[in-house]
Amino acid sequence: ALMCRFQRPMAEVEALVCSRRLLGRMREVDGMRVREVGEWGRIQGAPVSPAFPMRLHAAEADVVVIQTPNPTAEISVLFARPNRVVVRYQSDVIRQDRAMKLYRPLFERYLNRADAIIASSSQYVDSSPYLQTRRGRCTVIPIGIAPESFSAPANGRVDELRERYGGQFVFACGRHVYYK
Numbered sequence: 001a002l003m004c005r006f007q008r009p010m011a012e013v014e015a016l017v018c019s020r021r022l023l024g025r026m027r028e029v030d031g032m033r034v035r036e037v038g039e040w041g042r043i044q045g046a047p048v049s050p051a052f053p054m055r056l057h058a059a060e061a062d063v064v065v066i067q068t069p070n071p072t073a074e075i076s077v078l079f080a081r082p083n084r085v086v087v088r089y090q091s092d093v094i095r096q097d098r099a100m101k102l103y104r105p106l107f108e109r110y111l112n113r114a115d116a117i118i119a120s121s122s123q124y125v126d127s128s129p130y131l132q133t134r135r136g137r138c139t140v141i142p143i144g145i146a147p148e149s150f151s152a153p154a155n156g157r158v159d160e161l162r163e164r165y166g167g168q169f170v171f172a173c174g175r176h177v178y179y180k
Helices: 002-007 049-056 071-080 098-113 122-127 157-165
Strands: 012-017 026-029 031-035 041-043 046-048 063-068 084-089 116-119 139-142
Touching: 012 049, 026 122, 031 049, 046 071, 049 071, 063 071, 071 098, 116 122, 122 139
Parallel strands: 012 031, 063 084, 084 116, 116 139
Antiparallel strands: 026 031, 041 046
């Protein structure tokens, strides 16, 4: 959502996402169009959504930005064949290594299709077996936050946290997942 918010002044932006609902819908979130495509279920955490590639193709976007890993969107890029593809590479696939052995040829085709790949650090480009061979298309853009989102804590919340945990503490923002 943050990436879309900062791109809106420069372009017409629409987010295409899978919904955990069977039927899709169009919503507006913080002034941005969000098209939710229904899904039939999940396989190893990835949504199964036959409508996703059709919606991606119908979008007729000048640039499609895909956050990876995201097998549903990655395969959809191969079917929909958008004009330009930018990959925001978040992580190598780690836990689903068996599935990756089968999926790797499609994943490699998807990465080869990318016009640009955004990685969060140069160390990540150097250490990822998928990014090392595509170094020329990689650009490093560190992950950012909107600091204004954290400038005014809810009344009493800081006092409540200090009471519960004691004195000084450090705030860290991120999603608590196994690969971080």
